[in-house]
Amino acid sequence: MSTTQKPPIWFWIISILALIWNIIGVMAYLGRAFATEEMIATLPEEQQxxxxxxxxxxxxxxxxFAVFGGALGSLFLLFRKKWAIALFVISAIGAIVQHIYLFINVEMLDYVMPIVVIVVCIILVWFSRHCASKNWIN
Known part of the structure; x- marks a missing residue:
């Protein structure tokens, strides 16, 4: 059994940024899931x-799965637990499925953000695996 090594400061910076990124995703999900007609009416027409x-x-x-898996993965990364890897994989699969649907079925003017989301998910999977290989998480 390998012992956990002390991670460098940039591990903590990336982990905190990952958590903030994923909390923003959770807020977007909850905002969409629980938006009332009155709230929607206050938005600009294109957002409505x-x-x-x-x-x-x-x-x-x-x-x-994408947003909650990512948020939990970020927390597990901060707790230095290998479960972060599985949660980031679930998050990435959810984001890829979600955005492929959008690419195929929704006329999108801006593809930048969906692509950024998928790239960040893949980077977080790689990062968590890298952390495990360095014994920063167990």
């Missing part, structure tokens, strides 16, 4: 149109 789109249940589930 986004709330009128009915997504399949599996899309919403993929979105939830």
């Amino acid at each position: 149109a986004e709330f009128l789109v009915e997504y399949p249940a599996w899309y919403t589930a993929a979105f939830a």
Whole structure:
């Protein structure tokens, strides 16, 4: 059994940034899931149109797995636990499924953010595996 090594300061910086990033994702999910008609009416017209789109249940589930898996993965990374790897993999799969659906079915003007989300998910999977290989997490 290998012993856990003390991680460098940049491990903590990346882990905290990952948590902040994923909390923003959770807030976006909750904002969409619990938006009332009154709240939607206060948004600009183009954003209101986004709330009128009915997504399949599996899309919403993929979105939830992406954001909650990422947030939990970030917490486990901060707790220095290997469960972070599995949670980041779940998050990445959820984000990829969610965004492939959007790429295929929704006319999107801006592809930058969806691509950034997928890239960040993949980087977090790589980072958590790297941390495990360095024995920074166990």
